[in-house]
Amino acid sequence: MQVDTAIIGAGAAGMMCAAHARGRILLVDHARAPGEKIRISGGGRCNFTNLHADAGAFISGNPHFAKSALARYTQWDFIDLVDRHRIAWHEKTLGQLFCDTSAKQIIAMLRGLMQQNGVDLRLQSTAHDIERTADGFSFALSQDGRRTTVRARTLVICTGGKSIPKMGATGMAYEVAAQFGLKVTQTRPALVPFTFAKERFAGLAGVSTQARVTAGGQSFEEALLFTHRGLSGPAVLQASSYWRDGEEISVNLSPDHDLYAALREKRTRTGRRNLTTVLAEHLPARLVEHLARKTDLTGNLADQSDAKLRDMTQALGHWTMAPTGTEGYRTAEVTLGGIDTDELSAKTMETNKVPGLFFIGEAVDVTGWLGGYNFQWAWSSAMAAARAL
Numbered sequence: 001m002q003v004d005t006a007i008i009g010a011g012a013a014g015m016m017c018a019a020h021a022r023g024r025i026l027l028v029d030h031a032r033a034p035g036e037k038i039r040i041s042g043g044g045r046c047n048f049t050n051l052h053a054d055a056g057a058f059i060s061g062n063p064h065f066a067k068s069a070l071a072r073y074t075q076w077d078f079i080d081l082v083d084r085h086r087i088a089w090h091e092k093t094l095g096q097l098f099c100d101t102s103a104k105q106i107i108a109m110l111r112g113l114m115q116q117n118g119v120d121l122r123l124q125s126t127a128h129d130i131e132r133t134a135d136g137f138s139f140a141l142s143q144d145g146r147r148t149t150v151r152a153r154t155l156v157i158c159t160g161g162k163s164i165p166k167m168g169a170t171g172m173a174y175e176v177a178a179q180f181g182l183k184v185t186q187t188r189p190a191l192v193p194f195t196f197a198k199e200r201f202a203g204l205a206g207v208s209t210q211a212r213v214t215a216g217g218q219s220f221e222e223a224l225l226f227t228h229r230g231l232s233g234p235a236v237l238q239a240s241s242y243w244r245d246g247e248e249i250s251v252n253l254s255p256d257h258d259l260y261a262a263l264r265e266k267r268t269r270t271g272r273r274n275l276t277t278v279l280a281e282h283l284p285a286r287l288v289e290h291l292a293r294k295t296d297l298t299g300n301l302a303d304q305s306d307a308k309l310r311d312m313t314q315a316l317g318h319w320t321m322a323p324t325g326t327e328g329y330r331t332a333e334v335t336l337g338g339i340d341t342d343e344l345s346a347k348t349m350e351t352n353k354v355p356g357l358f359f360i361g362e363a364v365d366v367t368g369w370l371g372g373y374n375f376q377w378a379w380s381s382a383m384a385a386a387r388a389l
């Protein structure tokens, strides 16, 4: 079989690229259906972009690398595409845009565009024995026990990262990079819950509170959720992308107001009330009970000196702890690291050393924050390649 472009991986980036590239396009995926991560994303409603998407919301060995692709295909371009397909959406919080109805609408839109573009989609198929030829690439395509040789002028690899192996994630992109002598930065799970020693937050599972979580010098103020295994919730997932093994994280449990001033003021008005009762007006009651068992939170508000109130509120504002680890690729939303951006053109995603070979999407060392940024990177990097094919 001879095609102009073979694209390996029919996820967000692969479908977007196939839908917009010129020429005869073959799209290969080993899964039963394309865009499986789109389907489960955003609780089934797909947080498909973010109003505030710009390079500052991405982690990469080269913080400037994502700028070109993000500027040439922006969140507004994708919103326009979604609008033209009459997919209703809403902003949930912090610029995060979700489908009103279902993530399946995004998949259907991309499938429709691929069909219009005449894309040959091969599911439950694998590509192996990739080789460079005089005029492009060749590889063996296995489908239903049959093996075909494919010749392609250009090859786009978008098999994503290692997160959620149960859904078919593989390290294929990194293997292809290694085969062609391209550097891959260290990969690790990101946007992932922290784990702690078993008894650390006993009794708190399910409690959620607004917090500012800091790791590796970066802070995020959103919800924090205690789980049976440790900590999760948006603020924690965001911080996990900046955390390194063995480091401490810091949690501020009263990020949006001056708890010290509030308690002093209440002491003047209602000093006879129990300290824990008053604290439960600012924090979840179960969390206050937990803290009361660990620290001295006894007595009425009137019994607390300024110094004691200051120490206590400072402790609540700067609760430091060292996670034992993370839940790993089993639950991580993304993989941090990937194909070294030094190897790629920021404008086209083509590799500098192997003309005609492109990497796009999560496989590249560009990782977004939580909130629609990772899909925007998939759309933008896919369009950068599609325009160059």
Ligand code: FDA
Pocket: 008, 009, 010, 011, 012, 013, 014, 028, 029, 030, 031, 034, 035, 036, 037, 038, 040, 041, 042, 043, 046, 047, 048, 049, 125, 126, 127, 158, 159, 160, 161, 163, 164, 167, 168, 169, 170, 171, 172, 332, 333, 334, 360, 361, 362, 363, 371, 372, 373, 374, 375, 376, 378
């Ligand atoms: P993606 O992983 O989408 O696609 C890779 C494709 O390659 C898959 O179809 C896979 O089957 C295929 N493949 C892998 N190895 C192969 C092989 N060896 N041979 C053939 N095919 C192979 N982001 C966001 O912005 N908003 C959100 O709401 C969410 N929500 C979310 C929820 C959950 C549970 C997860 C796990 C992740 C998210 N994300 C997200 C992240 C987002 O899903 C992710 O960044 C993009 O899907 C990446 O797109 P790619 O196309 O690069 O990879």
